[in-house]
Amino acid sequence: MKTKLPSYNPPEQRRSHRNHHHHRHSKFHIFTTISLITIIFTYMFNKTTFISNISFNFNPNTTIPIPSNLFNSNQTFIINQLKSTSFSTIQNPVLIVKELIIQESRTDQSLQNPLIPLVNLTETIKISNLEIKNKLPEFDILMNSNQExxxxxxxxxxxxxxxxxxxxxxxxxxxxxxxxxxxxxxxxxxxxxxxxxxxxxxxxxxxxxxxxxxxxxxxxxxxxxxxxxxxxxxxxxxxxxxxxxxxxxxxxxxxxxxxxxxxxxxxxxxxxxxxxxxxxxxxxxxxxxxxxxxxxxxxxxxxxxxxxxxxxxxxxxxxxxxxxxxxxxxxxxxxxxxxxxxxxxxxxxxxxxxxxxxxxxxxxxxxxxxYLVDWTRIGGLFIRPLNRGHAKWVEAKVVQLKESSYGVHLWNKQSRRLRIEEESIMARLISEHCVVCKSFKKTDFLTG
Structure with a gap:
């Protein structure tokens, strides 16, 4: 019966294996270090960039004090604060709320840890933006409270x-x-x-x-x-x-x-x-x-x-x-x-x-x-007379509306971008039925 002898590795081969293993281990450490630095750098860069991107339209002279712990307990407080502030000093109030959302999210412990994968931060900001755009304004409408x-x-x-x-x-x-x-x-x-x-x-x-x-x-x-x-x-x-x-x-x-x-x-x-x-x-x-x-x-x-x-x-x-x-x-x-x-x-x-x-x-x-004038024909009420025949039609329509109608529905979805032209039916009706009257000139048209 033959005895199987252990395999023999020459010293040079053993040294080669050790060197190769050490080389692979070093590459792993380098890769890990670079990855970690990249994550931290990207996180810090994104944090600064997001805040700067959403703040550029905000008027720095307008200050709305909001306690840091208030957002989660009462979201409507933010909107109420905006509404109590002069609208003329706010260029884009939604951006203010967006900034508050992101600042609030920074207090979350999971976002303070730079080892958390970037996808979590990205998803958090995406969710916040989605809520700002689609949910928060609608939510505010529903949650209005006016006890008086x-x-x-x-x-x-x-x-x-x-x-x-x-x-x-x-x-x-x-x-x-x-x-x-x-x-x-x-x-x-x-x-x-x-x-x-x-x-x-x-x-x-x-x-x-x-x-x-x-x-x-x-x-x-x-x-x-x-x-x-x-x-x-x-x-x-x-x-x-x-x-x-x-x-x-x-x-x-x-x-x-x-x-x-x-x-x-x-x-x-x-x-x-x-x-x-x-x-x-x-x-x-x-x-x-x-x-x-x-x-x-x-x-x-x-x-x-x-x-x-x-x-x-x-x-x-x-x-x-x-x-x-x-x-x-x-x-x-x-x-x-x-x-x-x-x-x-x-x-x-x-x-x-x-x-x-x-x-x-x-x-x-x-x-x-x-609804004497249907939504498909509402545009005709905004146009000035183009000729003598058209002028007679305008006069007849004004008389008909005054005699037959309690009012005229403008169907704003169709007419809001139309100008009220001088001597048009709309200009005639408005100038004859107003208490704070506006003058209609060729250089002063009203739009929706």
Missing amino acids: FETRVKNFFKDCKVRFFMIWISSTFKVFGEREFIAVDALFNTNPDSCLMILSNTMDSDYGFQILKPVIDLGFRVLAIEPDFDILFNNTPAKAWFDHIKNGNHDPGEIPLAQNLSNLIRLVVLYKYGGVYIDSDFISLKDFSGLRNSIGAQSAARSGHWTRLNNAVLIFDKNHPLLYNFIEEFALTFDGNRWGYNGPYLVSRVVEREARKIELNYTVLPPSAF
Whole structure:
């Protein structure tokens, strides 16, 4: 039996193996050291760069003190601080919030450790930016709190001939422009003894007050007030829907939440207080005091029967059952991905379904009342007469609107970028129905 001898490695070969192993070990240490330095350097560079990139539009003269531990406990505090600060001194308030988010994230222990992979830092900043862009403004709309809301509403509406409502809910800090001011201006020309309440999360501010001041200084009663949704929606079907949206149990959809909130708020305020709701792009041409429990048809068949209704103008008594049906339909069938489904299409399908119930006691007004000019033809109201024939048509249309319509809906989505040209129908109507009148010259056109 042969005995297997151990293999023999010459000294030179053993030295070669040791040298090779030592070389590989050294390369590993070098690679690890370089990687670690790269991570630390990139982290420090990114931290500085991100803060500088988001701060370049921020006015350094504007200071908003916010405690470092407040963000996680009360996110709406940031927006409220921005709203209480003069809008004219803030170039981009969203950037301020973005800076606060990133500064707050630095207090997290995981971000202070340079050994944490960079992907975690990157993902954290991406998430913060996404929340700033998409979630935080919408979240602020839902979380508004105004405990004095109900008291202020009741006190304001004392001794009003007609109660008017407008709604201006914005997730981007927008306030009334010239087009919206024209609607307020015209309203008090034709309804001077009435009151206008603007439910808004941005107009209830010093900046909003300055916009409305020219009308207020003339003695007309207009108030912008931030709604408290918990109070406003309480004891209506809207409350359950609102709670589901606020708690993240219902998908708000792709349509801006502010738009659908506006569709719901107009129904609830009329149900709770009664009065007239008009869109902020509706130019009033007549006294509304003779109207009660009415909704306007946007279109009608040749027989005269309506084919579509619209919710840009609504006139209803307090606690009207049709309004309750509208609110209930909104809460039960809400779809945030279909434009108009929770607005014009909602009132159309409910009225069609309830048409045979005489006890509801309401009137459907013809298209001439509020929608004499369809959205596809609204552009014609902004153009100056091109020739003598066109001038005669303009004159005839102005007369028709004054005689047949309570106002004209401007369909802002289609007309907001159009100029109101001199001697156009719009220029004629506005100049004849205003209390804070604007002159229309070739060099001074108004845009939406």
